[in-house]
Amino acid sequence: MEVFSLGICCMAKKVQSAPFQAILAFAKEDFARLQLASEVQYELNVVVFPEDVVLNEPVQQWPLCDALIAFYSAGFPLRKAIQYYELRRPASLCDLYMQLALLDRNKTYEILEGAQVPLPRRIVVMRSHPDGHLPPEQENLNLHQQGDGQKNGDEQPPCIATSTLGKVFEQNGDWISFGEEKMCKPFVEKPVDAENHDVIVYYRGGGARLLFRKKKNQCSQLDPERVYVRTDTSYVYEPFLQGDGSMDVKVYGVLCVDTPGPYLYAEMRHSPTSHCEVHRLPNGREKRVETRLSVSERAFSIRLLEAFGQFVCGFDLLRCNNGSETYVIDVNGWSFVKDNDEYYRQCALSLAKRLEHEIACRVRSWGDHSTKPQCAP
Known part of the structure; x- marks a missing residue:
């Protein structure tokens, strides 16, 4: 019996989670059942990439696999995973380039x-980092920061100089503008960096609500003194929709x-x-x-x-x-529903069918299934 290897490349905490383990267990059962109806049967081998290997070893030393599930979470070397994919070319179930986006x-x-x-209407204000250097995706802007973006009361609001696109950022406590675009409070301020979860809702007349990752039983906090928006990095602004x-x-x-x-x-x-x-x-x-x-x-x-x-x-x-x-x-x-067996079973069945589909594609490209090529060493 041929073996088809599914590689799991992510942080150890994710693959060891109860939802992921339940889905893998159900997927193995579903895959075996689907293979009973196949002319040529394959055994599914799940290969979990050790976290220390992913973090510390070159991609040439990572395990081999026929299909790959790799996804980003905090600490995961996404660009390194892309290097592995480009080297080995397994069937990727999660578009790694889109994960960068x-x-x-x-x-x-x-x-x-x-x-x-x-989507809600939005204004995107791209800025340089405090050291004056732009991230690669923002190299077309050259903004210079003045002020810390958190001044309250009667102090003057921070101002941003003109960018190379000819846009100027302004705020007066009740609205912001960037070039010809203007947005009045209440609005939501989100960092362009999606890994930064410090989102703020600004209310008309002053005051704001700070949103953050859940800390015990708290998910947000009111700040009645906050008036002006932050100017330390790039942000997306959207109208506050209830x-x-x-x-x-x-x-x-x-x-x-x-x-x-x-x-x-x-x-x-x-x-x-x-x-x-x-x-x-x-x-x-x-x-x-x-x-x-x-x-x-x-x-x-x-x-x-x-x-x-x-x-x-x-x-x-x-x-x-x-x-x-x-x-x-x-x-x-990548995210799972918790404590929901129906979701786990649906996800597992979809995974088993996807792997069967990938096998069919590979067999067609191999011609004779008995001469399955081996991955390059």
Whole structure:
């Protein structure tokens, strides 16, 4: 029996998580069952790349595999994983180049626009770092910072000099402008760096709400003294939209190779823009309620998944005006639903079918299955 190897390349904490382990276990069962109907049967071998190897060894020393699941989380060397992919060329279930784009909110929004996914209006203010140097994707701007962006009361607001594109950033406490674009409070300020989760909502008349990754039972904090926006790095500004019922929607999608298309699961939760505390169940999990996506929401969700090419992808929606409008407000990349066996089984079945599809593609390219080529040493 031939062996088909699935490589898992991510941080150890992710692959050891209960959701991932459950999905892998179900996927092995589903793969074995699907292979019973195949003329040529394969055994699935899951190869977990050791974290110390991924972090410290050259890609030439990484394990070999036929198909690869690799995804970014804090500390993961994404560019190194891309080098491995380019060296070995396994069937990649998660587009690694798109994962680079997901680290930049501006690039993410441009991809969403291209896929005709509804987004809030936005102003993107690109700035240099405090040392005066621009990140590679921002080299077309040359902005010079004046002020720390956090002055309050009667102090003068910070100002930004003209960029090479001829745009000037200004703010007066109730609005901001960048070139000819202007936005009045209330608005949301998000770092262009998607790994920076320090988001701030600014209210008209002064005051702000600081959003951050959950710390025990806290997800946001009011700051009544904050008036002016930050000027230390690049930010995206969007109008503050109040979600229906002060809720937002977390969507989890899984790409499938067969009909009826991607599997989508959605949950509502209390939005951190309206609640300081996390609402939890007796077991400690965040309180969430399953919700059904509308026809239009499902349609643009499918376009989103296909645009980013991730086998598993989570993203956030905001429903406004009694459900008449829905916007995508964030794309999270690889993320799982917790404590949901139905989701695990759907994800596992999709994974097994995807691997079977990759085998079929490989067999066609190999010609005779008995002469499966070996990866280069």
